[in-house]
Amino acid sequence: MALPISIKMVKKDGVLTNKSLDDLKMKMLLDQMAEGDEVEVTYELKHKGGTYAQLSKLHPSIRALAEETGASYAEMKYEVKRKAGLVMGDKATSFRDCTKEELSRAIQITIEIGDLLSVNLR
DSSP states (O other): OOOOOOOOEEEETTEEEEOHHHHHHHHHHHHHOOTTOOOOOOOOOOOSBOOHHHHHHHHHHHHHHHHHHTOOHHHHHHHHHHHTTOEETTEEOOGGGOBHHHHHHHHHHHHHHHHHHTOOOO
């Protein structure tokens, strides 16, 4: 199985173009693929906040932990936010407003909780 890659593209003259280093990443991916292999691509505008991929990892992980512990999804999400330092007083930061680093920390928290519960979230 080929490792996933992330590439950055820029709109130039009305088309999306790979940056030069990303051409090398794309070649490495193609070299690992067999003829007929498919690739799933998601495009999202780059912004300062977290990524769709991070949210796509975080939400199912929280759901799995909630199912394993019997807690509600909302309770487990709050606990992950609390442990990740995203709760100030009685107000929790929305994941959609988090930076990449904050979401990475929350993902790491879910993995650590999963390890304690023998739930593989890696």
